[in-house]
Each structure stands twice: as C-alpha cells, then as structure tokens.
Amino acid sequence: MGSQLNSEKTTAVSINDDGVTLRLKAPITLPVEAESICPDCFVGCQQSEILALPVFCGRRRKMLGDIFSVSGEASDRITVEGDLTHFKRIGxxxxxxxxxLRGDGGMHIGAYMKGGEICVEGNTRDWTGAHMTGGMIRIRGNAGHFTGAAYPGEIRGVNRGTIIVHGDVGNETGARMRRGLIVVEGHTGECTGAGMIAGSVFVFGKLGARAGAGNKRGSIVALGETAPMLPTYQYQCRAQFGFLGVYLRQIRKWGIAVSDDLLKGSFRRFSGDVTALNKGEILIHD
Amino acid sequence: MEINGVTIEDTFAEAFKMWGSRLIITAATEQWAMTTAQAATGFGTSIIGCGCEAGIGRVLGVDQTPDGRPGVEVLFFTTSKKSIAPVLLVRVGQCIMTAPTSACFNGLAAEKTVAVGGKLRYFGDGFQSSKLIDGRRFWRVPVMDGEFVIEEEFGMQKSVGGGNFLILAESQTAALEASEQAVAAMRQVPDIIMPFPGGIVRSGSKTSSIYKGMTASTNTAYCPTIRQQVESVLPEGVNSVMEIVIDGLTEGAIAEAMRYGIAAACQPGVVRISAGNYGGTLGQFQFHLKQIMA
Incomplete structure (x- = not known):
C-alpha cells in the first residue's frame, strides 16, 4: 500500500526537510495495523492527506488523524511520539x-524494509525487521522474539540490511536469514541464528542456548558468555580473523563500545551445523 | 626561469592516459605490510616490459585501514581498462595472498570496478565465504596461516602516466643527490607513484632504434659519454642526467608532484631541469615546467 500511495503523490508536493511529527492523542490497547506510518507514504503528502491515511484499529478502519495529532508535511523524516506497543507494521x-519512535514500538517494525533508517528509542516486540532487504533498524531498548527472522513458511528471511539492538533480544533472532547483519549489545534468547543460510549475528552479551541450530553458512560471533554449544558443532582452531576487524570497527562507528581487546583478540572457531551444510560457524572470543 | 641558479628549460613533459587502481595492503605488522607491498609492486617499472607500472604510496596507520591493522597503499597503472584485471589478479594472487598475515582492500572509490577478490575466492576450493557490510563485500579464503581477506572489487579510474622531468647535473654524484632529494619531496604528494627503482631512471629511452624489432633504445641525445658522436642536447658542463617518471591518479597530482620534485632538485651541482616529450604529438597531457613552477 505504501508504495502505491507514494507513486500517486510524489509529484504533487515538494519534500519538506523539517519532518513530520505524530503525537498519540490517547493510549490505545487495541492492536493497530499501522503500515501507513512509513516515509514512503508521507513524502508526497500534504498534512490533510497524512491525516487521512488509513489505519486499522482492531477491526475498524480509521484515519491517522483520529489517533494522532500531526505537525509538518511532505517529508520522509517522521517522528512518532507515544506508547506504540500495540501498533504493528510501522515502517x-x-x-x-x-x-x-520516541517510545516503545509493537510487532513487525521495519518488516520488509528496503532502505532508510528506523530508530526506536524504547523497546520493540516480535518480528522486528523480518524479511528486511536493506537499510538500518536501531533499537535502543530490547527487542522481542524473531528479530530479523523469516516468517513461518518462508525459506529465506533477512536479505541485506542491518539491525542493531542495544538491549536484549528474544528467541530465534536471525532465523533463516540469507544475508545482512544483526548486532545485539545485550543477551540473546534461544536458537539464535536457527537455520541461518548466511549473514552474520554479533552478540556482545550472553549467547543463548542452541545457537546456530541448522545453520548452513552463517556466522554467529559471541563476544561475551555462551550457553553450552550444540553437539553438532566441531571445534576447528583458535585464530584471529581479519574480517572481524572490518566488522568490529564498523560496529564501533555505529556507537557500540568495542574494546581494543576485542579488535585484537583471538577467537575459537566452531563449524557447523553438521546436520545442515556444515559451512556455518560460531566464533567465540577467548 | 632560474631556481637557486638552476635553469628551468622552457619545455614540457608529455604524458599519456592510463587506468589506475589503488589497493590497501594490511598485515600483522607494518614491516610485513611493506614487504608485501614491495613484492606486489616489484617488476612494475615500465608498461613496455612489465605489463604495468606499479609503486608504493602512503604508509597507513591502524586508524586508516579497514581492518585496523598497519597498512600500505599500492597503485597500479595500465594502458587500458581491460588490462588492469589480469595484472591485479596475478599480482594479488601471487604476491599479496601468499604473504603471511596479509589482507587486501580496495583503496579507490570509483564508478568503474574490477573483480579481483571475486575471482581469487576460488582458491578456497569451496570453503571460501563472503561477508557483506556497509555495501562492501569481502571474501574469506582459508589459507595455512589462517584466513586471507580480500575485497570483492577494486575501483579503477582514468589516470595519467609518464609525467617526468630530467635533472642535468655536473656529475653523477650531484645528479643522484638531487634526484634523491626530489623523490623524497615528491613522496609527500598523494595519488602518485614513481615506478622506477628508488623513483629514479638513469636509462631514459627514445622511440627508435637502428636495430629491427627494437621499439625503443637509449636516449642518445642525453647520454654524456657520446655527446660529440650524436646530436646531443646536453649543455656544456653537464656530465650526468637522471630522470624521474611519475604516474598519478589525476593530472593535478602529477603537476603537484613535479612542482615539489623540481623545487627540491634545484641544488648545487645541478645545471638544468628539462623534461621528455615527443613534440606534443603522442601524449594527451602536457606538463609545462615554467607553468608548474610559476
């Protein structure tokens, strides 16, 4: 829907660099399908058109203007203020x-995202960045289960793009991801990188149990504690890995504290999952 | 025009269009990065005999390289876009990948690119793996000391080769000293190399020969030991000539390097500064000494 709205409007109004701000009028506990809160939808819209964008609140169709007060227009920079825990599919x-998002966000934030940047200053729920193919999502708090994962029934999930979670994440982070990077500054739940096809997951906190189950070619990098490894991973060697220097320096640029110890450190390499292609790996910092 | 009593001849250096590429070599230590760079750029003095012209650029600190290790920039120049790929493939494959602890990254953001890591990855025999971050793809190739990391593609751009100037001196000692000073000064300029040994050429050539099959022969007009046997251009008192050849990623970089070099070369024992050209008929670029030094 977003791209359709965008293609109709882009020629009508020039882009306004001041941005659009949405303020939640009153707390909402019903689930809200809010995929219209998306820069692609706003960029060509005058304020009256933004106010009229559709959202589903429970089973009722409403307009953004019914739920939010809006300032600004015609911009691809959006700020949303309020508790959006029950708002799904933003961005x-x-x-x-x-x-x-100045507050918490709900499920499916940035799902199928292709470009641009989402920054959530609170927590998010499940399926953050599912199937994204580009851009960056940054969560200042915690994220739920299935962050950067593939939806049930889908063989491939994330394909390019970066997700940074400064807090903890739930289970099955990066499940079946094809490419891309997920960085978790806190701890991960179980089955991180389950069924990974490729791509990278960096965990600075504790890497949860059963990490990399069914991993084909993906890299899981554990920079903190680790739960017991699956028996389907084989120890290969202790080494310094040049590509980690490239990644960790970039991650440091993104605002995560990376010590010089980590940059120069050696890692134990476990390859697996032998029940899959056996070309994946878990690298554990010594 | 005179600088420090040295005559700057009213002439120009004639230079040619080339294609250039810049690579960053990193290693566990600066010494190994430099050793690798020297191997990769060896036998790269002249396009005629070596297939490319290559040289070492800046030494990079740990905060200037993609992987946070000590590094060295190397530049490669060839006459055509097509010929840069085989040159890089052979030199990176044989001289950089083989060097202990080395890694190789693109050092030139350019529209045109050439796949090098994307081909060398096959050395991994199926165990190579790629990593994509911030739009750049790297290949990890398992090797006996760990992993060789190489970027998928290297940038290349239209460049300039064959900028030059000649140092005409009273003696070989004076010519060498002035040349060394010039090279040291020119190394401050980025994006250029001086591909000959130590940056200096003592056997400049002309594009003809009395022998069939020889496309170039010694530059008789500048050879002091036969000055009375040929149409010499050497003024009285000149007993030795040395040349500095410059390749650069841009015309401006070469002009800047020449300005630094000529200024440094004008010292006691040097009689004249000249430049090599073909009357302006062959090269696409002309570097007029008086304009550069104005």
Missing amino acids: QGMSRGRLT
Whole structure:
C-alpha cells in the first residue's frame, strides 16, 4: 500500500526537510495495523492527506488523524511520539528516509524494509525487521522474539540490511536469514541464528542456548558468555580473523563500545551445523 | 626561469592516459605490510616490459585501514581498462595472498570496478565465504596461516602516466643527490607513484632504434659519454642526467608532484631541469615546467 500511495503523490508536493511529527492523542490497547506510518507514504503528502491515511484499529478502519495529532508535511523524516506497543507494521516496506519512535514500538517494525533508517528509542516486540532487504533498524531498548527472522513458511528471511539492538533480544533472532547483519549489545534468547543460510549475528552479551541450530553458512560471533554449544558443532582452531576487524570497527562507528581487546583478540572457531551444510560457524572470543 | 641558479628549460613533459587502481595492503605488522607491498609492486617499472607500472604510496596507520591493522597503499597503472584485471589478479594472487598475515582492500572509490577478490575466492576450493557490510563485500579464503581477506572489487579510474622531468647535473654524484632529494619531496604528494627503482631512471629511452624489432633504445641525445658522436642536447658542463617518471591518479597530482620534485632538485651541482616529450604529438597531457613552477 505504501508504495502505491507514494507513486500517486510524489509529484504533487515538494519534500519538506523539517519532518513530520505524530503525537498519540490517547493510549490505545487495541492492536493497530499501522503500515501507513512509513516515509514512503508521507513524502508526497500534504498534512490533510497524512491525516487521512488509513489505519486499522482492531477491526475498524480509521484515519491517522483520529489517533494522532500531526505537525509538518511532505517529508520522509517522521517522528512518532507515544506508547506504540500495540501498533504493528510501522515502517513496513520503507525504502527511504528516517523514522524515529520516541517510545516503545509493537510487532513487525521495519518488516520488509528496503532502505532508510528506523530508530526506536524504547523497546520493540516480535518480528522486528523480518524479511528486511536493506537499510538500518536501531533499537535502543530490547527487542522481542524473531528479530530479523523469516516468517513461518518462508525459506529465506533477512536479505541485506542491518539491525542493531542495544538491549536484549528474544528467541530465534536471525532465523533463516540469507544475508545482512544483526548486532545485539545485550543477551540473546534461544536458537539464535536457527537455520541461518548466511549473514552474520554479533552478540556482545550472553549467547543463548542452541545457537546456530541448522545453520548452513552463517556466522554467529559471541563476544561475551555462551550457553553450552550444540553437539553438532566441531571445534576447528583458535585464530584471529581479519574480517572481524572490518566488522568490529564498523560496529564501533555505529556507537557500540568495542574494546581494543576485542579488535585484537583471538577467537575459537566452531563449524557447523553438521546436520545442515556444515559451512556455518560460531566464533567465540577467548 | 632560474631556481637557486638552476635553469628551468622552457619545455614540457608529455604524458599519456592510463587506468589506475589503488589497493590497501594490511598485515600483522607494518614491516610485513611493506614487504608485501614491495613484492606486489616489484617488476612494475615500465608498461613496455612489465605489463604495468606499479609503486608504493602512503604508509597507513591502524586508524586508516579497514581492518585496523598497519597498512600500505599500492597503485597500479595500465594502458587500458581491460588490462588492469589480469595484472591485479596475478599480482594479488601471487604476491599479496601468499604473504603471511596479509589482507587486501580496495583503496579507490570509483564508478568503474574490477573483480579481483571475486575471482581469487576460488582458491578456497569451496570453503571460501563472503561477508557483506556497509555495501562492501569481502571474501574469506582459508589459507595455512589462517584466513586471507580480500575485497570483492577494486575501483579503477582514468589516470595519467609518464609525467617526468630530467635533472642535468655536473656529475653523477650531484645528479643522484638531487634526484634523491626530489623523490623524497615528491613522496609527500598523494595519488602518485614513481615506478622506477628508488623513483629514479638513469636509462631514459627514445622511440627508435637502428636495430629491427627494437621499439625503443637509449636516449642518445642525453647520454654524456657520446655527446660529440650524436646530436646531443646536453649543455656544456653537464656530465650526468637522471630522470624521474611519475604516474598519478589525476593530472593535478602529477603537476603537484613535479612542482615539489623540481623545487627540491634545484641544488648545487645541478645545471638544468628539462623534461621528455615527443613534440606534443603522442601524449594527451602536457606538463609545462615554467607553468608548474610559476
């Protein structure tokens, strides 16, 4: 829907660099399908058109203006203020601009995202960044289960793009991801990188149990504690890995504290999962 | 024009369009990065005999390289876009990948690229793996000392080769000292190399020969030991000539390097600064000494 709205409007109004701010009028506990809160939808819209964008609140169709007060127009920079825990699919499919959530967000934030940047200053729920193919999602708090994972029934999940979670994440982070990078500054739940096809998951806190189950070619990098490894991983060697220097320096640029110890450190390499292709790996910092 | 009593001849250096690429070599220590760079750029003095012209650029600190290790920039120049790929493939494959602890990264953001890591990855025999971060793809190739990391593609751009100037001196000692000073000064300029040994050429050539099959022969007009046997251009008192050849990623970089070099070369014992050209008929670029030094 977002791209359709965008293609109809982009020629009508020039882009406004001041951005659009949405303020939640009153707390909402019903689930809200809010994929219209997306820079691609806003960029060509005058304020009256933004106010009229559709959302589903429970089973009722409403307009954004019924739920939010809106300032600004015609911009691909959006700030949303309020508790959006029950708002789903914010930034779904976005390809440009910047979306900032000043508060908690709900499920499916940035799902199918293609470009641009989402920054959530609170926590998010499940399926953050599911199937994203580009751009960056940054969660200042915690994220739920299935962060950067593939939806049930889908063989491949995330394919490019970066998800940074400064807090903890739930289970099955990065499940069946094809490419891309997920960085977790806190701890992960169980089955991180389950069924990974490729891509990278960096965990600075504790890596949860059963990490890399069914991993084909993906890299899971444990920079803190680790739960017991699956028996389907084989120890290979202790070494310094040049590519980690590239990654950790970039991660440091993204604002995560990476000590010089980590940059220069050696890692134990476990290859697996032998029940899958056996070309994946878990690297554990010594 | 005179600088420090040295005559700057009213002439120009004639230079040619080339294609250039810049690579960053890193290693566990600066010494190994430099050793690798020297191996990769060896036998790269002249396009005629070596297939490319290559040289070492800046030494990079740990905060200037992609992987946070000591590094060295190397530049490669060839005459065509097509010929840069085989040159890089052979030199990276044989001289950089083989060097202990080395890694190789693209050092030139350019529209045109050439796949090098994307081909060398097959050395991994199926155990190579790729990593993509911030739009750049790297290949990890398992090797006996660990892993060789190489970037998928290297940038290449239209460049300039064959910038030059000649140092005409009273003696070989004076010519060498002035040349060394010039090279040291020119090394401060980024994006250029001086591909000959130590940056200096003592056997400049002309594009003809009395022998069939020889496309180039010694530059008789500048050879002091036969000055009375040929149409010499050497003024009275000149007993030795040395040349500095410069390749650069841009015309401006070469002009800047020449300005630094000529200024440093004008010292006691040097009689004249000149430059090599073909009357302006062959090269696409002309570097007029008086304009550069104005």
